[in-house]
Ligand SMILES: Nc1ncnc2c1ncn2[C@@H]1O[C@H](COP(=O)(O)OP(=O)(O)O)[C@@H](O)[C@H]1O
């Protein structure tokens with residue numbers, strides 16, 4: 001375990017590649033050659049339109065899928081060679097939090113902690129403390145998860161990640177589809193986590209404001225490639241025009257040649273066209 005505590009980086013990805021077979025001799029490349037590092041305690045955002053490869057990237061890191069090439073290391077552990085060990089140090093929170101919906105949040109959290117080798121006796125007080133600190137109504141910890149709003153479920157998903165450390169949190173669009181209020185709450189929670197825990201975070205989003213507010217560095221992802229990766233400040237300097245600092249939306253347009261909305265609309269159109277041809 002020493003190795004984990006000594007590791008300088010939470011995540012190191014070098015030339016990660018992944019392609020999916022579509023038909024015979026036809027492939028779609030979801031990750032071209034992605035290199036990215038998340039230092040311990042750092043929050044790195046991946047900003048990209050639908051279909052750019054964000055979830056594939058997260059699934060490769062969480063060992064759910066095996067890359068076709070490249071190097072993936074989590075706290076200096078090779079994710080391809082030692083997936084079980086890597087799984088102990090990552091926590092993935094995706095759009096739909098995965099829970100036993102008939103069980104309560106307390107039961108789900110105890111179960112989650114157990115998967116990481118934390119006993120009930122240790123986890124129970126810690127769970128209460130964490131839920132209290134994120135403003136979760138403790139009277140509701142024994143209610144079935146399915147009675148809770150999606151925003152509350154996302155909070156529980158994040159709380160689950162705090163029961164073990166050190167931890168690399170992989171947040172895959174954690175606020176997509178939430179109402180504005182829950183979205184703000186979940187964002188505040190993510191901001192809080194980095195101040196109170198030794199957590200390192202990879203945050204995938206297509207929300208510009210979310211990326212800018214929460215991330216130390218932002219990678220812009222397009223068609224399976226990270227085409228720019230830097231602090232928001234440095235990105236703005238690089239893409240400034242006429243001495244004017246652009247906002248992140250303008251940075252995105254300068255880097256990719258189009259707005260997020262246009263890219264997504266075009267992709268949808270292409271998919272519809274393809275579906276029509278068949
Ligand atoms: N299991 C899969 N089988 C085939 N193609 C896939 C699979 N998962 C993702 N893809 C394709 O890989 C590309 C990237 O998808 P994804 O990683 O889900 O992007 P994002 O999360 O940014 O929306 C898309 O073209 C998608 O259709």
Ligand SMILES: [Mg+2]
Pocket residue numbers: 054055056172173
């Ligand atoms: Mg996705």
